[in-house]
Amino acid sequence: GESVGLHLPTLSVQEGDNSIINCAYSNSASDYFIWYKQESGKGPQFIIDIRSNMDKRQGQRVTVLLNKTVKHLSLQIAATQPGDSAVYFCAENRGRGKLIFGQGTELSVKP
Amino acid sequence: DTEVTQTPKHLVMGMTNKKSLKCEQHMGHRAMYWYKQKAKKPPELMFVYSYEKLSINESVPSRFSPECPNSSLLNLHLHALQPEDSALYLCASSLSQGNTNYGYTFGSGTRLTVV
Numbered sequence: 001g002e003s004v005g006l007h008l009p010t011l012s013v014q015e016g017d018n019s020i021i022n023c024a025y026s027n028s029a030s031d032y033f034i035w036y037k038q039e040s041g042k043g044p045q046f047i048i049d050i051r052s053n054m055d056k057r058q059g060q061r062v063t064v065l066l067n068k069t070v071k072h073l074s075l076q077i078a079a080t081q082p083g084d085s086a087v088y089f090c091a092e093n094r095g096r097g098k099l100i101f102g103q104g105t106e107l108s109v110k111p
Numbered sequence: 112d113t114e115v116t117q118t119p120k121h122l123v124m125g126m127t128n129k130k131s132l133k134c135e136q137h138m139g140h141r142a143m144y145w146y147k148q149k150a151k152k153p154p155e156l157m158f159v160y161s162y163e164k165l166s167i168n169e170s171v172p173s174r175f176s177p178e179c180p181n182s183s184l185l186n187l188h189l190h191a192l193q194p195e196d197s198a199l200y201l202c203a204s205s206l207s208q209g210n211t212n213y214g215y216t217f218g219s220g221t222r223l224t225v226v
Contacts, residue, residue, distance in 0.1 A: 034214040043115075043201050043217030044154065089153055096167065097142050097208035099215065101153035 012108045019080045021105045023073040023090035032093035035064060035075045036101075039086045047075070047088075077107075085109045113138060115218035117202050123224045126192060132221045134185040134202030142166075142208040143185040144215060145177060146201040154201055160185060161208040192225045199223070 013019045025033070031052040036044035050057045050064045050073075057064050063076040073090050090102040115136045124130045134143065142161050146154035159167035160179045174196075176188040185202055199222050203215035 032211070036214065041219070043203075043219045044215075045217070046214045049212075049214060091214065093211055097144065097159050097161070097205060097211055098156055098167065099211065101155075104151075104153055 009103070010106045010108065012110060013080050015080060015082060015109050015111050017080055019075075019077040019084070019107060021075045021077075021088050021107065023075075023102050025071050025073065025090075025092055025102075027092065027094070028068075028071060030092045030094065033064070033066065033073055034091045034093070034099070035062075035073075036089045036091060037084075037086045038089065038104075044089060080107075080109050082109045082111060113216065115202055115204055115216050117200075117218035117221050119221060120219065121222045121224075123226060124189065124192065125226055126194070128192075129188070129190045131189065132187040132200055132202075132223075134187075134218060135183055136204045136216070137183055138204065138216065139182075140204035140206055140216070141182060142205045142210075143179060144203040144205075145185070145187055146203060146217075148199040148201055148220070150198075158187075159208060166208055189223075192223075194225050197224045 034049045035047040037047050038044045048059045048062050048064050050066050061078045065074045087104045087106045089104045091099045118133045144159050145157040148154040156169050157171045158177045163179045174191050178186040199220040201220045202218045205211045205215045
């Protein structure tokens with residue numbers, strides 16, 4: 001079936017290092033993707049999005065890469081900080097307001 | 112105001128109780144959503160409201176009854192729940208059902224425990 005998933009359930013990085021979180025999707029018709037950050041006890045928070053007519057988009061310390069050929073999405077966080085510790089979800093817009101979330105990656109930043 | 116506010120933050124209810132979850136936004140968004148999130152799992156869509164009308168019901172059991180009294184409010188009425196319904200219930204909103212630019216704005220959720 002169609003799904004949006006993440007390769008790794010947990011990721012541990014040293015403070016100051018760069019983090020890369022991956023996501024695979026199976027619906028080749030998907031045209032809009034979003035990365036969310038969810039801290040403990042909070043709802044998901046929008047980080048960055050990308051449309052399928054783009055390969056790369058940059059924000060403040062974050063970059064999203066989209067490879068449509070292999071249906072792969074990644075989130076890169078530069079100079080990871082303790083405040084970046086959270087669960088990260090990719091989400092796929094299936095139309096009609098339906099966002100389908102991937103399984104999530106828990107990022108842990110070691111000081 | 113750029114927030115989605117959910118109340119209560121925590122709720123414990125028995126299987127014979129009736130309770131309601133409340134969600135409010137004042138961003139002028141015309142689409143509102145209920146999601147359910149189990150521990151260590153991604154959010155799963157339950158309902159979509161567009162212009163105060165139910166647009167999508169993802170085959171949710173009838174013990175969950177949504178209501179959208181006006182464009183700023185969304186309720187979820189709960190009745191005869193089961194322990195497996197214990198979860199974080201998230202409300203979200205977007206400009207419209209067809210416009211999810213920047214994704215949804217999520218509330219912090221209601222942590223529900225059914226005993």
